[in-house]
Amino acid sequence: MNRTGAGAPTAVKGTPFHERTQALCQGKNWRRWSGFVSASSYDLTHEHEYHAIRSAAGLIDISPLYKYRICGSDAETLADRVVTRDITKLAVGQVCYTPWCDSDGKVRDDGTLHRLADSDFRLTSAEPTLLWLHENAEGLKVEIKEETEQVGALALQGPRSLNILNEITDGALAELRYFHVIQTQIEGISVHISRTGYTGDLGYEIWVDASDAVPLWDTIFRNGVKHGLAPAGLLALDIARVEAGLLLIDVDYMPAHRAVIESRKSSPFELGLGWTVSLDKRNYVGRTALREEQSRPTEWEFRGLEIDWLSLEDAYAEVDLPPQIPGMTLRESVPVYAEEEQVGYATSRSWSPTVKKYLALAHLQAKYAKIGTELKIEITVEHQRRTAIARVAKTPFFNPARKRATFDVVRTP
Amino acid sequence: MNNYDAIVIGAGHNGLVTAAYLAKSGLSTVVLERSATPGGCAATEELWPGYHVDTGAHSFTGIDQRVLSDLQLSSGELEILSPDPVLVSPQHGRRTLTLHHEPAKSAQSIQPFSDRDAARWPEFLEAMSLATRVLEVLYETLPPRLAKANKGDLWELARLAIRLGRVGRQDALELMRLIPMTVEELLDEWFESDALKGTLATSGITGICQGPMASGTAYLLLHSLVGGGGVVRHRSQLRGGMRALGTALQQAAVRFGAEVRLSSPVSSIRIKERCATGVSLESGEDLEARVVVSSIDPAQTFLRLIDPTELNPEFVRAVKNIKYRGVCAKVHLALDDAPVFGRGEENGTQSAVLQGASIIIAPSIEYLERAYDDAKYGESSKAPYVDAVVTTALDPSLAPEGNHILSAVVQYAPFKLKTGNWDESRRTVLRDSVIDTLSTYAPNLRDAIVHCHVLTPADLADQFALTEGNIYQGEMTLDQIFMMRPAPGWGRYQTPVEGLYLCGASAHPGGGLTARPGMAAARAVLSHSTKNR
Amino acid sequence: MTTAREYDAIVIGGGHNGLVNAAYLGKAGLNTLVLERRHLVGGATVTEELFPGYKYSVASYVVSLLRPEIIRDLQLPRHGLEILPLESTITPLPNGDYLGRWADHDQTRRDLYRHSPKDAEAYDDFGTLMYQLAWAVKPILGMIPPNPISPSIRDLRTMLKLGGHLRNLTETQFHALFKLMTMSSADFLDEWFESEVLKATMSASGIIGTFLGPRSPGTAYVLLHHYLGEIDGAFRAWGFAKGGNGMVAESIASAARSHSVEIRTEAAVDHVLTRNGRAVGVVLESGEEIRAKTIISGLDPKLTFLKLLEPNDLPDDFLDSIRKYRIRGSSGKVNLSLSELPDFTCLPGVGPHLRGAISVSPSVEYLERAYDDAKYGAFSRRPYLDIVIPSMIDPGMAPAGRHVMSIFVQYAPFHLKGGWTDTQREAFGDTVIDTLAEYAPNIKDVILHRQVMTPLDLQEEMGLTEGNIFHGDLSLNQLFFFRPTTAWSQYRTPVRNFYQCGSGTHPGGGVCGAPGRHAALEILKDLKR
Structure with a gap:
């Protein structure tokens, strides 16, 4: 069947959870997300999935997000130089949502930055960002590692998400406040859990080594069924994020480095993200332009x-x-x-x-x-x-x- | 005192010229030089007792006359020696090609190679000097801003067009046609003799990692003619060695009130809110100034002396993309006997050499191209292009009586080798290739050598603070001149850091001992500082 | 012997530009005659069935830049033009790996990522910039170059337009354009990428048809060509003409005939007749004399001015500049009939990679060394190959189950040391096959027929001086108003009523047809039609 010959690359890949998501995707309703196949909906319609998110819990495979680790003595400097928020104020165990800009102060992308240790950050992004990080790391002592394929990620979102996770994490979530992250175990599987999400609801995102992805899925599912947990696809997520007023790249704005004409670019202020822009922190990419824009x-x-x-x-x-x-x-x-x-x-x-x-x-x-x-x-x-x-x-x-x-x-x- | 109007980093000739002009205009100015002597690449060292060797440049075409008069440099301070004939180009089994100041004399020397070439020689000189005249207008002008040009920029452009039109619209177009040409193509349009074409083509490849068949080498030939008074390969040296230039310029700067601090390496340029505020020295001392002018190259200025987070990633990328790719090395020989070039019956050659003419080993364009082929793949040329000069010919005081110094620039010796680095064995191979090459034309040379000294591109990089050993602080290729020099869009001496300027060969109009970038940078600094007052 | 009838226009040379020119003139109502030396039209754009059932695109082999306005104006699809997409480019590597660039963005990214994660990202950034630049450059292709020496009002308007156009570029774009125009493709790509095979394959598109290596300055801007196709509103403009590239010429010829243009083949022109500084007709090699009010040459500038005219027809400085015009042949062509498909070590079996281009360009150094051989008068010991298998896309090109393969080869210098002989031609062919066999070992066993075209063959058969496929080097000083020479870039010549419409005029080579169209529009303007 394989007409592409032995070594031909396949255009799309499954995520680390594909074995499970594939079995659940009854409508075979897939779409592509950053080169991975991703379920639009698992059921034949997405209604139930949406309501699970709002009334019980939905489990969304968000592994296609690009994920990078930034380590080394200048890790904070690099992170702070790239994004618009003041990272020197981000404590270990904290997560922030932030956009980042080009030198003209136009938004390239947005994502979350997790401070896992003093000099250890995880950045998630919608667009590939490895090169941009490297270009900003000139002269800095940092190690930048892409872990998109090595790390699977699940978003467990909805009012029952805490109950589901709490039972399998030995109560480790007790103190996990909004936009914080901890490292813990789920039935022996080492994970990072952040209290973040793209639904505007109570919810968590769980980051796991790809090799542990399937057991993790199974554990969450086993425990979640009694709480009404349902796998949720991108259609349900899309409704939830509009309700939450959250931006979607390529839909609500064009990444500056992909814009063919200037008028397609947006500044953080123009995207309602003025609150993420620190104008008086150390010099970072776009600060001059953003200061100038802010004065107008x-x-x-x-x-x-x-x-x-x-x-x-x-x-x-x-x-x-x-x-x-x-x-x-x-x-x-x-x-x-x-x-x-x-x-x-x-x-x-x-x-x-x-x-x-x-x-x-x-x-x-x-x-x-x-x-x-x-x-x-x-x-x-x-x-x-x-x-x-x-x-x-x-x-x-x-x-x-x-x-x-x-x-x-x-x-x- | 540690508070100045202006700090100039580097006491190379351009740095000193800038400092002298700034001081002359009343700015309190200090020059900070890492080494113990001023002059940068215009350096003379006593390598062996009694032998004063020009370890950097051993020739120059011409320093801008305005600098000499503006800075009141007397001929006593700076005695320029220019030989005539300017060069000899020895050939195997044939007569030597000799070029003179006088076109007719050169034609006479060309004639045995080709009647046609000899006949075309004066015409060629005329055409080149027309093109050079237009080029000089461009060199006198700040490179135009074309992208997103505003009214002021368009006005400047119109004025430039008028000036060019005045020189001659046809000539300007001809220059436009010539600039992207290969030097081979240019010379093929005129000449047929391999010896003549090879000799002339060397001007098109000096200091760049390109061969004579590369587009843009015709431009470099024209660049080399600027300031040469219509003489091809005009060469000058200074009485007492090239270091006289640094000494004289230092004195001039001091006369105008500048301070020159030698052995004072700068460790960083201090920046606050994207404005230069001064420098820190390696000694730990901090100096303040509202203007900092760097005469060193952009790689060192921006990637070594400045906190990278102060610069936009796009600019850092542009700086990292500047091509240096040094290809020159130097070999210095102390000789106890004058080398005899040319065939025995030709005492004309010998007398030219002993009058200080350049000795050019470049028998054909193909010879140069093959020399480049090696470098293209990260090897030294097996048969290199050599530009040698017996510096003692014009100034016997440089060596003990009866002895001579032969200084040779060798190309191609690529800074980046395919494998390994410039270690002792490579140095030996390089030395031997030069001695072998020269000896085939001057058989007595080998026995006359009493001392030998080699500067590999890595040595040049270290000794003269030249990134990748590039003698022009950045290759003089078409993508790195005018508004693209030193980095795209920064052709006007300013930098993204307010108050920080560049004044070295990395700036418009580029390399050579011309003092032009230094002079123009001073002009730019002064015009901004009067505006800001 | 004189043909009694006088034509409004005679076009010399039935290449694609000559045909385009004639079609436009015919469409405007001019009584037009095309004279072609060979037995078929097309020039270097021909399909020939050299062996029964096997059709070769003998010289040019893909369609990339054919101007969409020509396709529309002449209604070429109605005259048989059908362009099938060339979807991918793969570069096999000596170590058994390969680099593929595919129609699908994700697939390309994944393949690039294998070679360099940073390059996978830079490739998109590069694509965005090239797209912008292609958009910026496109109007220049459509311009009649101004005469910079004595500009007319229109020329001044053109210059203003050009200036205004350039002013709209952002600084980044402007500087990138400047770099593209002046740098070598290898250096330009070095600023973007680290993967050797990616740089090599991309720079290969910069050297096609030039006597330059990837490290020679001036090769970068051809990289733009690859992106020019994308902005023409013709989705995936790179393609292969159904029926072979000859169908491009055939469809234009058919359009021309529909406008009453007369096309005579096997009618080689010996020279142009002039009277008092104006062209009045042509004389065929047969001695036949044909008169016309306007004569247009689709041949290259050397043939147009040095062969068709007498030296005393032209001013000395003009002749001098035409003699200086650089036109150096560097490429050859090998066409094969195959009993089976080639089996590539890197991608065994039959697959979509065989529907695209296969580029033998494993490293920049490989290409550069190939160039070095040519510089000193030898054909490359290991040449750059650009391979397509037209029968994979259009089964009509070969008998059922069989295939034809087109191999564009560089470098093969026109001035081969010792000259091109039959022995040298075969040696050249063998070198090409040996090179290919290193990546597709079965190739030698599946060849049924082989046609080898040296640059000398291209000159002799196609009438391309030195076998240069672009009618002259595409160097900076031979572009725009310098093409073919300053002040004569507006398709006119020093001889009145005599025009040029070949690729030796702006905007130059590639099967784009623009010179033919521009020339026709200028002629019609002169005739006040």
Whole structure:
């Protein structure tokens, strides 16, 4: 069957969990993620998977994330030089979400940076970043190691995620606060667990050596079933992240180094990530440009939009139809207007089953970005272009207290 | 005192020229030199008792006349000796080719090689000097900014176009045509004699890791003509050895109020908020200044003296991409007898050598190309191109009476070897290849040698602080000149660090003992500091 | 003997540019005649069935830069042009490994990653930059070069346009373009990549058709060509013409005929007739004289000006500059009929790699040494090979189950020491096969027929001076308004009514057709049509 000859590379690979995910993926609904096959949904529809995330727990294979380890005496210097947040303030055991920029202050990528030890960091990214790290490491004493294929990663997300993990980690999660990481064991398997995720919910990400991936999956599953654990695919995740107001690279913004024209690039301020930008820490890539930008009024903001249901109903009523919106996140950019003038564009749109609203994430000109501003978003109704009212809203749209809460966890003896 | 207006790093000739100009304009200026003598590559050392050897450059084309007059250097301080004939190019089994200041005399020497070439010689000189004249206009101008040019840049460009047009639009176009050519192609358009073409082609390859069949070598030939007063391969040396240049420039700088501190190596350039604020010395001393001018090359300035986190990764990458690839080595011989080049019956050759003419071993373009082939794969040339000179011919005081010094630049000796490094055995092989090569033309040479000294590219790198031993602080290839020199977009002496400038051969218009980069850098510093006042 | 009829235009040479030129003239209503020396049109763009059932793209073998506006204007698909994609390039290595670049991004990345993780990443960055630069350079290809010596109003406008265009580039892009124009491909790629085989294979595309090595400055900018195809709106523009490359010429000829252009084969032109500094007709080798108001030469500048005209037809300085024009042949071609597919050690068996290009370019040093041989007048002992197997993509090229293979070979200098003889030709062919056999050992056993084209053959058969496939070196001083010579880059010549439309004019070689089209548009402008 193998027509490609003995040594031909296959374009796509399975993740370290592929043996298990493959068996579970009933709809054979796969997509590609950074050269790996990744389930869009395991069931024939993704609804159950989404609700598992919000009401019980979902297990998402996030192994295709690029993962790098930065070690050595200048590891902090390198990390601090690359990202916009002040890493000197990141304690051991802490994780931060951060974008990083090119020298013009335009965002190349975003991800999480874990401080595993004083001089040991793990960086996750959506785009390959090995070369960029090396280019910034000139003259520094660091070792940069890519561990994308060597480390499997699972996101266990949802209100029951703590219960599931707590039982198999010997209570080690008791003190694990939001955006922190610990090293522990799950039934003898050495793992890092970070209280992070891409769902805006209570949740954890578990990082494991690829060779232990399958046993880890099995252990979590064995214990999770009674808590309603379900494997969740990327379609469910996509809805959750829109509810959480989280950006997706290539959808909500274009990485600066892939942009063919300047106007496709975005600064952290323009992506609503101003809070991640430290302007007074030591020199880092893009600081000069970001300082300069900060001194000017912002031109663009990244905001949530809530699409007015009644206006949607009106638009559809004209053709005698009830509103029709798809059950998954839409990723095509659509124009946003103030009166007749286009003032922005929405890059992700999704019906939120939890907040029961039609939501969007949008780039808006600053003067139209005030919370509550009434704008119009383009919709297509029965082959015709229309608009519906959309109000600028705060993100996250869904922000449960459990996401950051501390828990009294009883250590099992 | 440890607070200055300007600090100049490196007391090479360009550094001293910059310092002298800055001091002359009233800036309190200090020059910091790591070695115990000023002059950089213009160096003379007493290698053996009584033998004063030019261990760096042994020839130069011409120092910009304005520098000499602006800095009030008298001919007593700096006595320039220029031989005529300028070169001899000995050939196997044939007459020696000799070139003179006087075109007719050169033509006479070319004539036995080719009547046609002899006839075309004056015409060739004329064409080259037209092209050189245009090049000189470009050398006098800050390289234009073309990318994202604003109105000011366009205005500058228009002015440059007018100046070029005044020199001659046809000539400017001809220069445009010549610049990307190979020196082989250029010479093929004019000449047929291998000896003449080989000899002339050497100017197109000096100091670069390219052969005469490489595009852009025609440009380097033209570059070598700038300042030569229309004489091809014009050569000069200084009375008392090349170190006289450093001494004289040091005195001039001091006269204008600059301080020159020798044996004071800089360990880092201090930067605060992306502005240069001074330097730290290896001694631990800190000096402050609002302007720091570095005459050393970009690799050392940016990758060694500056905290890399102060620079953008894109700029660091551009600096790391600068090609150095040194290919020159030097061999110095102390001789107890004058070497006899050329066939016995030709006493003209011998007298030229003893008048200080360059001895060029480059019998053909193919010879040079084959010499380059070795270097391309990381080996020294088996049959190298040699540019030798008996320095004692014009200045007998450099050696004990009756003795001579022969100084030879050898190419190609690549800094980066395919395997291993420049150890003793390599040094010996290099030495022997030069002595063997020269001896085939001057059979008495071998027996006349009393001392021998070799500087491999690695030695040149160490001794003169030249990255990869490149004598131009960066190859003079088309991608590294004008606005691309020293790094793309930084052709105007400034750097991404506010208040930090470059003034060495790495800056426009590049290498050679011309003092042009030093002079132009001083101009750039002064124009900014008056604006900022 | 004079043909009674006077034509509006005569195009000398039925190569693809001549045909494009004639088609445009015919389309504008000019009564046009094309005169071709050989028995078939196409020049270097021909398919010939040299052995029954086996069709060879004898010289040019892929389609890359054929201008989309020509395809549209002449409706070439309607005239039989069908371009099939060449999806991949693999480079077999002596150690049994290989480098593959495939149609799929992930697959390419994974393969590059095996050789160098950093390169896998740099390759995408490089691709983005090249895409931007190709976009920036594209309008230049469509420009009529201005006359820099005595610019007309239009020329000044062109220069302004060019200047404005360059001003739009970011600094990074501008400097990269500057470097591309001046550097060697090996040096340029050294700034990006560390993997030897990747650099070698990419730089190989910079040396095709040149008498330069990968370390010779001036070879970098050809790297852009690879990306130019991507921005033409023609998805995956690199391809192979169904029926062989001759179908490119055939389809243009068919389009030309549909516009009433007359095409005569086996009608070699001896010289151009001039009267009082203007061209009035041509004389065929047969002695036949044909008159026309306009004469256009699709031949290279040497043939156009030194053979078709008398020296006293042209000014001395012009003649001098044409004599200086560099046109050096460096490549040969080997075409094979195969009983079976080659079996590559690195990728045994039949697979998708055989549908793409196979590049024998294991290292930069390998290519450079190949060049060294040629510099001193020998063909490369181990040459660079660019191989395609057209029958894998178009089964009509060979009898069922059999195959044809096209091998582009470099270097083979036109000025071979001792000259090209039959013995040398066979020795050259043997060298090519021996080289290939190191990577595909079964090749010697599966060859049914072999055709070897030396540069001398390319000259004699295709009318390419010295066998140079681009009608002249693509060096900086022979591009844009220097091509073929300053002040005569606008397709006109010092002889009135005599034009040039070959690859020796801007924008040069490659089967792009732009010179033919540009020349036609200039002629029509002069004729106020």
